[in-house]
Amino acid sequence: MNKFENYQLEDFVQDLFFRKWVLGKLSKENQFWENWLNKFPEKRTIVEEAKSLVVASQIVAIEIPKDIVEQGIHNILMNTSSPTYPMKKIKWLKMAAMIFLIMSVGVYVGNRINNWKKDLSKNYPAKPTETQNNGNQPLVLQLSDGSTVTLKKGSNLTIASDFGLKNRTVYLMGEAFFEVKKDSKHPFLVYAGGIVTKVLGTSFNIRAYKSEAKTLVAVRTGRVTVYQQKKIGSPNEAHPEQMLISPNQQIIFEKRIEKLVKTLVPRPILLNNNQNSKKISYDETPISKVLIELEQAYGVKIIFDNDLLAKCSLTAVFDESQSLYDKIGILCETIHARYEIMDGQIVIYATGCS
Amino acid sequence: MDIEEHKVKKENRYEKDNHLEIHTWQAFKSGDRIAFERLLNNYYPNLLNYGVRLVSNRDFAQDCLQDLFIDLWNRREHLNTPQSIPAYLATSYRRRLFQEKERSFWNKKVSNLEDDYEIEVQFNIESYLIHNEIEHETLLKLKHYLTTLTKRQREVLYLRFFQELEYDQISEIMSINQHSAINLVYEALKFLRKNWVMSICLSFLEMIK
Numbered sequence: 001m002n003k004f005e006n007y008q009l010e011d012f013v014q015d016l017f018f019r020k021w022v023l024g025k026l027s028k029e030n031q032f033w034e035n036w037l038n039k040f041p042e043k044r045t046i047v048e049e050a051k052s053l054v055v056a057s058q059i060v061a062i063e064i065p066k067d068i069v070e071q072g073i074h075n076i077l078m079n080t081s082s083p084t085y086p087m088k089k090i091k092w093l094k095m096a097a098m099i100f101l102i103m104s105v106g107v108y109v110g111n112r113i114n115n116w117k118k119d120l121s122k123n124y125p126a127k128p129t130e131t132q133n134n135g136n137q138p139l140v141l142q143l144s145d146g147s148t149v150t151l152k153k154g155s156n157l158t159i160a161s162d163f164g165l166k167n168r169t170v171y172l173m174g175e176a177f178f179e180v181k182k183d184s185k186h187p188f189l190v191y192a193g194g195i196v197t198k199v200l201g202t203s204f205n206i207r208a209y210k211s212e213a214k215t216l217v218a219v220r221t222g223r224v225t226v227y228q229q230k231k232i233g234s235p236n237e238a239h240p241e242q243m244l245i246s247p248n249q250q251i252i253f254e255k256r257i258e259k260l261v262k263t264l265v266p267r268p269i270l271l272n273n274n275q276n277s278k279k280i281s282y283d284e285t286p287i288s289k290v291l292i293e294l295e296q297a298y299g300v301k302i303i304f305d306n307d308l309l310a311k312c313s314l315t316a317v318f319d320e321s322q323s324l325y326d327k328i329g330i331l332c333e334t335i336h337a338r339y340e341i342m343d344g345q346i347v348i349y350a351t352g353c354s
Numbered sequence: 355m356d357i358e359e360h361k362v363k364k365e366n367r368y369e370k371d372n373h374l375e376i377h378t379w380q381a382f383k384s385g386d387r388i389a390f391e392r393l394l395n396n397y398y399p400n401l402l403n404y405g406v407r408l409v410s411n412r413d414f415a416q417d418c419l420q421d422l423f424i425d426l427w428n429r430r431e432h433l434n435t436p437q438s439i440p441a442y443l444a445t446s447y448r449r450r451l452f453q454e455k456e457r458s459f460w461n462k463k464v465s466n467l468e469d470d471y472e473i474e475v476q477f478n479i480e481s482y483l484i485h486n487e488i489e490h491e492t493l494l495k496l497k498h499y500l501t502t503l504t505k506r507q508r509e510v511l512y513l514r515f516f517q518e519l520e521y522d523q524i525s526e527i528m529s530i531n532q533h534s535a536i537n538l539v540y541e542a543l544k545f546l547r548k549n550w551v552m553s554i555c556l557s558f559l560e561m562i563k
Contacts, residue, residue: 009547010539010540010543010544010547014539014543016514019515019518053547056477057477057543058477058515059476059477059478059511059515060477060478062403062407062474064399064403068416069398069399072416073398075420076398076420076423076427077390077394079420080424080427080428081387252385254385257431261384261385261386263386263388266387338374338377340377341381341386
């Protein structure tokens, strides 16, 4: 265990822990090297020598501006959320093949849409109403049942001609926020991007751009059922693969692999808005109590082992500036735990406290 | 006792970090965008720094890095979970940079591939010597030696001192064995030590403070 005692100069210089200390990257509380030197004062000379070598052999940083890094990350995120491949890499031959492919797909899809429209008109003699938002602002639509739809720019909403007879059916291309009037006898159905979202009365957002690889459904209030469009029988039957999501949960449908994944929205909001401004301070509060409060405030299920956390407590102040993830992060750090988001729930993995 | 404590702490931390990273990786594989974003935020800046040093062309380095991450996203379900995520990413990135570079060489019908890559690594002492045009015999010798450091030595020192990686990770990235990686670092440091004039070194330290 006398690893450092036997260290030669080079050993010190290449040691990451030693370098961190010399370059001031250790936390103030970490007094390891100071203590070690007090214990082995004869090592002072070699340590001083090593320190100067560390400084001399430090590598000069190449400055990469922060906005270049941020832009780079942003580009990757944009490029992976849609199936389009970055253009500059494609050589002309590939490009020609791509154009051919796109055109064939276009013709195919065009035919399908025509057929679909024909089917629609066959089934329902009255014409569906279509609204296209070509403006720059979101467009608020009032539906005949009292629901409102906020249609994002460039998006398109078609209201089925039989809207309100049995079901309240709409078709969405693009993105919209729905606030649906409660009517348990007439389910509200949104067909968008390969999936069907079925609700009775609630508010939620659907993002289903044709150009994007995914369709997203995020719930603000109430509960929403989602299933794949091609797998439905009658929309009012329970579908074996349907998923139920509640506030702050989100469904991601990957069009290519036709898979539904349940997760949490990137920024969960408090269910009760007037809680927003409230500061909550905890003083030696049992962790389980904090978790239950967070669970209720955000309506997100938090799974943890009550017995294991029995001795854990939290002293902290939470306010509106912190997201749910910040809060959970602070909490986990305090009790040396970690968390996972799984199936739209937060799972806390802890080892317990003494 | 202190040492033991330190070692245990260090190992625990390493394991904890690694565990979290592996978890993020698995979430990313299952299509979790938040996890993907976390990976980007954690690794993109350091990888880009490495890339810029390897090819000294920021746009090129950035393009390759973008392609790498897009590929990873598209192939995420088929990826294995690597033992070390930073080493895996750096290895893939390094390979891609050289492949792309080779391709662009061929496209331009330039066949000079002898000079297979460069690495821009400048040490503090070098920039100090260059900046202050110090004409001391010993330091001139040192300066000369520093310019004769091989690319591999520079890269190893960079990965160890700048990216703060473990030797097993470095050996994976550069596809050399672990002993060679350690040796490269020690050789360079031994030379520095031999040619060191403590007094000048100390005054140098005073000056840069």
